[in-house]
Amino acid sequence: MTQASADATLLLLDKEAVEQLLAPAEVTEAVREAFLLHGRREGRVFPVVREKLSTGGIFGIKSGDVPSQGLLGFKAAGFWPGNRAVGGEPHQATILLFDPATGRPLCVIDGNAITTVRTGAAGGLGLALLARPASTRLTVFGTGVQARSQLRFALRTLPQLSSVHYVSVDRRADPGFEAVFADQCDIRCARDADQAVAESDVVITATPGAGPLFDAGAVRAGTHLNCVGADTAGKRELPPGLLDRARLVVDDREQALQLGELQWARETPCVELGALLLSEAAFPRAADDITVFDMTGLALQDLTVARFIYERACAQSLGRRIGWPW
Numbered sequence: 001m002t003q004a005s006a007d008a009t010l011l012l013l014d015k016e017a018v019e020q021l022l023a024p025a026e027v028t029e030a031v032r033e034a035f036l037l038h039g040r041r042e043g044r045v046f047p048v049v050r051e052k053l054s055t056g057g058i059f060g061i062k063s064g065d066v067p068s069q070g071l072l073g074f075k076a077a078g079f080w081p082g083n084r085a086v087g088g089e090p091h092q093a094t095i096l097l098f099d100p101a102t103g104r105p106l107c108v109i110d111g112n113a114i115t116t117v118r119t120g121a122a123g124g125l126g127l128a129l130l131a132r133p134a135s136t137r138l139t140v141f142g143t144g145v146q147a148r149s150q151l152r153f154a155l156r157t158l159p160q161l162s163s164v165h166y167v168s169v170d171r172r173a174d175p176g177f178e179a180v181f182a183d184q185c186d187i188r189c190a191r192d193a194d195q196a197v198a199e200s201d202v203v204i205t206a207t208p209g210a211g212p213l214f215d216a217g218a219v220r221a222g223t224h225l226n227c228v229g230a231d232t233a234g235k236r237e238l239p240p241g242l243l244d245r246a247r248l249v250v251d252d253r254e255q256a257l258q259l260g261e262l263q264w265a266r267e268t269p270c271v272e273l274g275a276l277l278l279s280e281a282a283f284p285r286a287a288d289d290i291t292v293f294d295m296t297g298l299a300l301q302d303l304t305v306a307r308f309i310y311e312r313a314c315a316q317s318l319g320r321r322i323g324w325p326w
Helices: 015-021 024-039 081-086 112-130 145-157 175-181 193-198 253-259 273-277 299-316
Strands: 009-013 049-052 058-066 071-079 091-098 105-110 137-141 163-167 186-189 202-205 224-227 246-250 270-272 290-294 320-323
Touching (some): 015 112, 024 273, 112 273, 112 290, 112 299, 137 193, 145 202
Parallel strands (some): 246 270
Antiparallel strands (some): 058 071, 091 105
16 A cells, blocks of 8 residues: 555535535535536436435435546435434435546535535526516415525525525424524415415425425416425426416426436427536516426536535634544
């Protein structure tokens, strides 16, 4: 064993270290880079693993690389609903970065916070490109971690948003959710999902994806929808027939066909967000268009965000290093 390999270390970054470095603006730029790399096909997205477990959980792996940037890694993640009963977070994620020249692991990163914020940032990019800039009314389905992230980025992206309705799983008010946003907008619990959707310029669905959340007829002309919860075969949040009326944008067409809302309407024409960012796909939006961003989550988003977290952590001596001879 050489001296260099004997001295090799592996950096461990826990939730606390990661959260110190997750500035929303920088995450947005990293996510934008991921979509641009994907649009130019400079970054590769490998086939997704997404499997249901006998424990009731769902386990997945998203991986990819950017050969020109020496970036290689994966995120192992999933959803374990039983965690709530013991006071834990149902979503669990861990990211690993590797040296592509040797395969040596460089960094193990808590992926929960990264997943939450990078998904919110992707939603913000979707809103910036697809929602009407003068949108003032929004409905969000869900009150969990991802619903909060999506709403935070929506309020950053669409400054004229002033009225927010949220639909909780039991249709009851969630004071904790309201308190987070009370100083940024007029936020209220909606008991009637269809009415809330009908009165909204923007709709965000951020639920476990157990089934349609509202009636297709409730969506009026000009509405934009960001859809987060369909990330596994068999999951959906949108009602049948809605995509027939909508113009569809996806993060990755093949993933969306397997995991997203597109699995339920496979012949729907769509364009990838990366192509829009590169101005390779014309997408003029008429005022009465219904638009949908089907978000399944790209491995490249995790990797570009994880890379800047890793680089900042090294520069600031954050995290814990352990010996990792190879």
